[in-house]
Structure formats: C-alpha cells, structure tokens
Amino acid sequence: MTSSMKTNRLNWLILIILAAFLLAFPRLFTQPFLQRTMILILLWSVLGLAWNMIGGYAGQVSLGHAIFFGLGAYTSTLILTKWDISPWIGMFGGVVVAVVVSAIIGWPSFRLAGHYFAIATIAAGEIFAVMFRNWRWAGGAVGVYLPIIRGERIANFQFHEAKYGYYYIILAMLAITMLATYLIERSRIGYYLKAIREDPDAARSLGINITRYKLYAIMLSAAFTAIAGTFYAQFVLYISPNTVFALLFSIQMCLVAVLGGTGTLAGPIIGAAILIPMAEYTRVYLAGRAGGLHLVVYGLLIMLISIYQPGGLMGLVRQWQQRWSTRAQRRDAAVAVPAHHRLERSEGSGDVTDGAS
Amino acid sequence: MLIGFVFALISVGLTLIFGVMDIVNFAHGEHLMLAMYFTYWMYTLWGVDPVFSIPVVAALLFILGTITYRLVIKHVLDAPMLAQIFVTFGMMVFLRNLAQVVWSEDYRRIGDTLISGRLELFGIFIGTPQLVTSIGAAITTGLLYWFIKNTRTGWALEATAENKEVAGLMGIDTERMFALAWGLALACVGVAGALLATFNPIFPEVGAVFVLVAYVAVALGGFGSVTGAFIAGIVIGLVQVMGGFLWEPRFKTMLVYGIYLGVVFIRPQGLFGRR
Numbered sequence: 001m002t003s004s005m006k007t008n009r010l011n012w013l014i015l016i017i018l019a020a021f022l023l024a025f026p027r028l029f030t031q032p033f034l035q036r037t038m039i040l041i042l043l044w045s046v047l048g049l050a051w052n053m054i055g056g057y058a059g060q061v062s063l064g065h066a067i068f069f070g071l072g073a074y075t076s077t078l079i080l081t082k083w084d085i086s087p088w089i090g091m092f093g094g095v096v097v098a099v100v101v102s103a104i105i106g107w108p109s110f111r112l113a114g115h116y117f118a119i120a121t122i123a124a125g126e127i128f129a130v131m132f133r134n135w136r137w138a139g140g141a142v143g144v145y146l147p148i149i150r151g152e153r154i155a156n157f158q159f160h161e162a163k164y165g166y167y168y169i170i171l172a173m174l175a176i177t178m179l180a181t182y183l184i185e186r187s188r189i190g191y192y193l194k195a196i197r198e199d200p201d202a203a204r205s206l207g208i209n210i211t212r213y214k215l216y217a218i219m220l221s222a223a224f225t226a227i228a229g230t231f232y233a234q235f236v237l238y239i240s241p242n243t244v245f246a247l248l249f250s251i252q253m254c255l256v257a258v259l260g261g262t263g264t265l266a267g268p269i270i271g272a273a274i275l276i277p278m279a280e281y282t283r284v285y286l287a288g289r290a291g292g293l294h295l296v297v298y299g300l301l302i303m304l305i306s307i308y309q310p311g312g313l314m315g316l317v318r319q320w321q322q323r324w325s326t327r328a329q330r331r332d333a334a335v336a337v338p339a340h341h342r343l344e345r346s347e348g349s350g351d352v353t354d355g356a357s
Numbered sequence: 358m359l360i361g362f363v364f365a366l367i368s369v370g371l372t373l374i375f376g377v378m379d380i381v382n383f384a385h386g387e388h389l390m391l392a393m394y395f396t397y398w399m400y401t402l403w404g405v406d407p408v409f410s411i412p413v414v415a416a417l418l419f420i421l422g423t424i425t426y427r428l429v430i431k432h433v434l435d436a437p438m439l440a441q442i443f444v445t446f447g448m449m450v451f452l453r454n455l456a457q458v459v460w461s462e463d464y465r466r467i468g469d470t471l472i473s474g475r476l477e478l479f480g481i482f483i484g485t486p487q488l489v490t491s492i493g494a495a496i497t498t499g500l501l502y503w504f505i506k507n508t509r510t511g512w513a514l515e516a517t518a519e520n521k522e523v524a525g526l527m528g529i530d531t532e533r534m535f536a537l538a539w540g541l542a543l544a545c546v547g548v549a550g551a552l553l554a555t556f557n558p559i560f561p562e563v564g565a566v567f568v569l570v571a572y573v574a575v576a577l578g579g580f581g582s583v584t585g586a587f588i589a590g591i592v593i594g595l596v597q598v599m600g601g602f603l604w605e606p607r608f609k610t611m612l613v614y615g616i617y618l619g620v621v622f623i624r625p626q627g628l629f630g631r632r
Contacts, residue, residue: 061438119381119572295454296454306441307433
C-alpha cells in the first residue's frame with residue numbers, strides 16, 4: 001500500500017519536472033538540430049499514443065495507420081491550397097475524414113484475427129497509397145508543396161524564423177493525446193478494450209459489444225493520427241503519397257509503441273524518446289558516409305530489441321518496479337512491530353532507505 | 358498470367374514458414390532481392406549464366422534460411438506476436454539497406470542470358486525468360502508440394518505444422534523441422550530470384566514489388582496452406598494481367614488488394630485456410 005502511494009507521488013513529481021523541462025526546452029537548447037529532433041520526438045509520441053489506443057489497449061495490430069496520417073495531412077493541405085482555408089480548420093476536416101474512413105475499414109476488418117487483421121490493414125494502406133499516387137487533382141505521385149506564408153503567427157500554422165511555434169503546438173497536441181489516453185485508461189471503454197484484448201470470447205459472454213468498442217478505439221486513434229498528419233504537413237511543408245502513406249510509416253508508428261511498451265500511457269512516449277533520436281543521430285552521422293547505413297543499424301536494433309526485450313521498455317521498468325516493491329515489502333515485513341504502529345513506521349523508514357540506496 | 362507462377366512460388370515459401378511456426382516473414386521480399394543479387398554477382402564476377410546458378414542460389418538461400426532461424430527466429434518463437442512481426446520487419450529494414458550500402462541504389466540488369474529473346478506461341482509473342490521463369494517456378498512449386506506430401510521428412514514437417522507438441526512426442530525433432538521450413542522457404546525465393554533476375558531489373562527495393570502481392574496470396578489462400586497459396590498466386594497473376602488489360606495498368610495492384618479484402622471479409626480464414 002505505502003509503496004504504491006509513494007510511487008504515485010513519485011510519478012507526479014517526475015511528470016511535473018518533465019513538463020517544466022519540456023516547456024523550457026526551446027529556450028534552453030537553441031540549436032536547430034536539437035529542436036527539430038525534439039519536435040519529431042513529440043510528434044512520434046503523439047503517433048505512438050494514437051496507435052496505442054487501438055493496437056495497445058484493444059490489441060488489434062494495425063499496420064495501416066499511415067492511412068489516417070496521410071488523410072490528415074492531405075485533407076488540411078488540399079483545403080489550404082485549393083480553397084485557401086486555414087489548416088487549423090482543415091485539421092478538423094482531416095479528423096472527420098480519417099474517422100469516417102477508419103470506421104469503414106475497421107467495421108469489416110475487426111472480424112479478422114491476428115495476422116489477418118495486420119495484413120488487411122497493410123492491403124488497405126497500399127490501396128490508399130496507389131489511389132493518391134494516381135489522383136492528379138491531389139498532386140499525384142509528386143505530392144503537394146505547401147505555400148509559404150510569411151508572418152510568424154499561430155493562425156498561419158507556419159513558422160520560419162524560429163521553430164518555437166511548432167514546438168509548442170505539438171507539445172499541446174501531445175498533452176491532449178496523453179489526457180485522452182489517460183481518460184480512456186480510466187474509463188469503462190479502457191477496461192472493455194483490455195478485456196477484449198485478453199479474451200474476446202469471455203468479453204463477449206460478459207455482454208460487451210466487441211465490434212462497437214473496437215470501433216470507438218480505432219476512431220479515436222484515427223482522429224489523433226490525423227491531427228498529427230496535419231502537423232506534419234505544416235512542419236515539413238511538403239507531402240507526397242510515398243512519404244505520408246508509406247508502409248514504413250505505419251510500421252514505425254507501431255514500433256514506437258511496441259518499443260516503449262504497448263497498452264501503457266508512458267510506453268509510446270518512452271519509445272519515441274529513444275527511437276527518434278537514435279534514428280536522427282544515426283541518420284546525421286552515418287548518412288554522409290554511405291546511403292542506407294543508418295537504416296542498417298536501425299534494422300539491427302529493432303531485431304535485437306524484439307529478441308531481448310519483447311515486452312518493450314515498460315516491461316523492463318515494470319520488472320524493476322516489481323523487484324523494488326517486493327524488496328520494500330520484505331523490508332516492511334522485517335520490521336516486526338504491532339500492526340497499528342507499522343503503517344507510520346514503514347513509511348518513515350522507507351523514505352530513509354530511499355535516500356540511502 | 359505467367360507471372361502468377363512466380364507469385365505462387367514466393368507465396369508457398371511464406372506460407373510454409375507461417376504454417377509450421379505461425380510467423381510471418383516480413384523480410385521475404387528482401388530474401389528474394391538477395392537471391393537476385395547473388396545471381397547478378399555470379400553473372401558479373403564469374404560469368405555464370407542465371408540458368409545454371411539457380412541451384413547454387415537456392416542452396417545459398419537454404420543455408421541463409423537455416424542460419425536465420427538459428428540466430429534470430431528461434432529466440433522469438435514464444436514471444437508475443439508483435440515481437441515476431443518486428444523481428445522479421447527489422448530484418449527487412451536491415452537487409453534492404455545493407456543492399457543499398459553494398460550494391461547502391463542503381464538498377465542493374467543481367468544483359469544476355471541463355472534464354473534471352475522471345476517466342477511466338479499461338480500468335481502471341483512471349484519473352485523467353487518470362488516463359489522459362491514461369492515454367493521453372495511451376496516445377497519448383499510442384500517439387501516442393503511433392504516433397505511435403507510424399508516423403509517422410511515432408512510428413513514430419515506437416516505434423517509439426519499441425520501440432521508442435523504432439524509432433525515432438527512422436528519423436529520428430531521439431532527444432533530441425535523449423536530450421537528446415539526456413540531453409541526450404543528461402544530456397545523457394547532463391548529459385549524465384551534467380552529466375553526473375555533473367556529479365557527483371559535488380560535494385561534494393563525489388564522485393565517489395567513481389568512480396569506485397571505474395572502476402573495477399575498467402576492470406577487469400579489461407580495462412581499455412583500450400584495448395585491455397587499456389588492457387589491464390591495464380592489467381593492473383595491472372596487478376597493483375599486482366600486488370601492491367603481491361604482497366605488501367607497502374608491500378609492493377611489496387612485491384613489485387615481489393616479482391617483480397619473482398620475475399621477475407623466473406624471468408625476470414627482465406628480460401629483454403631483452417632480456422
């Protein structure tokens with residue numbers, strides 16, 4: 001009891017320190033490369049968390065999330081380039097499109113289990129890639145360059161002098177996605193989804209409408225992925241079917257969540273915080289020497305992680321936590337005092353040993 | 358339509374791995390790509406004609422398959438599905454980019470082979486390499502099928518696919534069967550790669566072109582069903598050609614995926630799959 005309360009308090013402390021650090025980051029580190037990397041980490045955290053809603057909590061491994069990302073990016077961009085409407089409004093257009101498409105894909109696909117579902121989502125993703133590659137009005141295979149708008153205003157969703165704007169926008173998006181994940185985790189939907197993931201038949205026999213809850217999960221997931229898509233389009237200012245609809249994109253989204261630990265709030269963020277800098281640094285340091293060397297290393301790392309830490313890094317954290325709490329319990333038990341004294345005692349002694357070790 | 362046999366051969370390898378140990382090899386296309394580069398190497402370095410290098414490449418890939426199993430796959434057999442997906446996915450990224458580093462991004466072609474040229478068959482011109490490739494692929498697939506259905510080792514393989522524990526109790530060395538499945542599967546793409554190298558350009562991403570369709574063939578035929586993969590491969594070849602002929606060629610892959618989605622929604626376990 002006491003140790004869980006303590007970890008809870010510790011978690012809040014970590015969260016607050018982290019939030020303060022993140023808010024101050026662009027002032028502390030002004031190098032463009034660091035800022036860019038940080039923005040990418042935050043972007044991929046959003047994507048990992050969004051994927052996690054359906055892939056982690058509901059256990060439906062989607063390898064077609066690039067669809068929603070691409071739809072988010074394309075919808076806002078096309079609305080901007082064709083009708084000159086702010087990407088902020090386009091973003092919500094993207095969300096609507098992605099949610100509708102996710103329902104259309106999800107509803108029939110949820111009957112498929114395991115690998116079949118994964119491959120069906122790959123197939124759906126490829127269909128979208130081919131469609132956009134051949135859709136001339138939407139730029140075809142060449143893609144779309146976004147018009148450059150001067151004036152560093154948040155309303156424009158473009159920043160050229162400094163990247164602060166992008167940074168704070170994506171940070172806010174991450175905060176919202178985290179909040180949504182937290183709420184899902186705590187709500188009935190979250191418990192239903194976990195039940196479905198662990199044992200669909202048992203969940204059904206308890207009266208849970210499996211398809212409906214999975215649909216909720218994929219729609220939420222698609223919405224957040226689409227928002228990130230709009231951000232990406234505004235940040236990079238160029239989108240093409242080969243980048244935003246790429247299978248590799250879908251897979252990296254999943255990878256971020258898996259690396260950190262699926263079905264957890266912190267997992268995808270930890271995954272992104274490790275994977276993205278790794279990818280960026282290897283890209284910068286190795287790309288100059290030989291074409292795909294950084295990706296060779298990247299591929300190798302993915303293999304090693306899957307072999308040695310298949311539960312993701314959160315699995316590792318949980319192991320430590322467990323070891324820590326059993327040790328704490330043993331320590332509590334070792335203090336042989338009457339029960340009504342023990343509560344106060346163990347709390348106090350725990351703090352002392354905390355500082356010592 | 359002839360290309361259907363090649364899809365069938367590639368899919369049979371995929372489905373063999375899946376059938377025996379429930380793992381999807383996402384690096385299958387990259388293994389195909391390696392086979393093509395090996396063929397290319399033999400041709401440029403030692404002047405070996407692709408036709409003769411088929412058995413050598415198949416043997417090389419067989420060895421690669423067993424090594425892959427022992428070094429990598431063995432460790433994730435009991436891991437969660439996601440780890441299994443990512444281990445082969447990591448292998449895909451690794452091999453594809455390794456090829457880029459070693460052989461560069463350039464398209465390579467094997468110029469003259471023993472089977473260059475074209476033939477006239479019933480008034481239609483067909484490239485000889487394409488014809489030989491499809492016949493070779495059909496023969497190899499047939500051989501593999503025969504091997505599984507008619508030899509003791511083949512039966513052991515099937516038994517392992519059916520139930521690993523029971524097969525183990527019956528005295529089958531399942532470990533060896535897993536390695537064999539990988540070896541055979543990669544030997545299949547070895548043959549396919551050597552054959553394709555006679556007319557198809559060779560580049561690091563070449564695997565994706567063929568293998569995405571092969572996944573669909575495997576899922577369409579039913580995961581783990583060799584017969585299913587074979588028939589689905591041919592069907593897909595047919596759909597691609599007819600689609601390209603009747604509709605626009607650039608939409609032909611879309612059509613393949615569309616048909617796949619249509620089929621699995623009606624029959625989630627694929628045409629020949631068991632539940």
